[in-house]
């Protein structure tokens with residue numbers, strides 16, 4: 459049961475000294491109860507009180523670390539309430555019965571950057587199909603390509619052989635069931651790895667998770683149903699609701715959704731399901747394949763959902779050469795708001811004209827908003843030009859038409875440059891560049 463602010467306040471030092479960064483102990487207590495501050499941020503809180511409160515005020519959903527990747531740790535059910543913190547990770551599955559080399563080669567083909575984030579298949583899900591030696595080899599090959607590995611196996615002997623083969627990789631051991639839980643828990647503890655829990659139905663999954671927690675293991679991932687789409691969806695939602703709404707910590711773990719099994723052989727359905735479980739509430743989504751046709755909409759969706767709605771999406775301020783431009787090509791300038799970047803760069807590419815696109819640091823705002831907020835001015839543009847385009851020979855700079863008012867001031871600051879007022883809308887760029895040429 460989560461503590462209320464008033465309960466925490468009763469145990470606080472009541473000094474109102476502001477050293478924690480908030481004006482009163484009451485305000486601090488309220489923030490701790492909401493999960494916005496940690497109890498340790500008050501330097502006067504006694505060790506006994508910290509011990510008593512830290513379990514009660516811990517986030518309802520645990521953050522599970524797999525290699526460099528994080529799963530779970532969510533605090534809200536809906537993105538607009540605050541933000542989601544750990545993006546859904548995508549895994550491609552191989553088995554000892556499949557052409558492991560071919561699947562792994564295909565899985566590595568999708569690898570690109572979008573708005574400063576690397577988009578690729580983060581995990582390989584290695585499923586046991588009955589051949590122990592081939593399974594261990596498949597696990598080794600999966601580990602060798604540098605992605606995180608999930609060993610999906612319910613046989614303790616096979617699990618140990620695979621774990622021993624790639625122990626340094628710290629794979630997830632996915633397959634603890636009611637039948638093998640003692641052996642699997644011992645293996646997970648011995649190798650220091652995250653354990654995946656499987657059971658038929660939510661009640662059985664809850665009981666098994668509680669049993670494993672009782673054994674002292676809280677480094678878990680929960681598998682939702684992999685035989686019925688309807689049940690898988692219901693379980694994913696109910697686990698997350700139980701964890702965050704009812705603060706039931708037994709279900710406070712990330713989940714694995716195996717859409718490769720839910721829609722075996724149907725690539726389009728798997729992509730649709732992966733979209734669904736990216737939104738509701740798969741922490742790892744396992745698929746048979748990840749082609750560019752699947753990845754482009756899927757990673758775009760994920761990036762939209764797992765960015766902080768309170769922070770604008772930005773691209774890196776720098777010069778982006780377009781259509782093979784060099785120092786003899788004309789230049790244009792705009793802001794670092796991601797949408798502006800994509801719309802403007804798309805139109806510039808469409809024009810076919812070699813051009814250097816200078817992105818200035820405008821706090822991630824659009825052109826007019828940045829100008830109104832003082833983040834886009836003659837000084838910031840001149841500074842960017844001097845820093846990023848120092849070697850430029852063609853000194854023609856196209857300014858967004860919406861900030862034409864800045865032309866005179868920029869010209870004064872950049873006397874060597876020819877400042878040209880461009881169109882107000884990106885869609886007019888192609889025509890403008892043709893005529894300008």
Ligand code: SF4
Nearest residue numbers: 473475476478483500
């Ligand atoms: S630092 Fe501690 S004692 Fe001081 S105001 Fe914050 S909660 Fe109160």
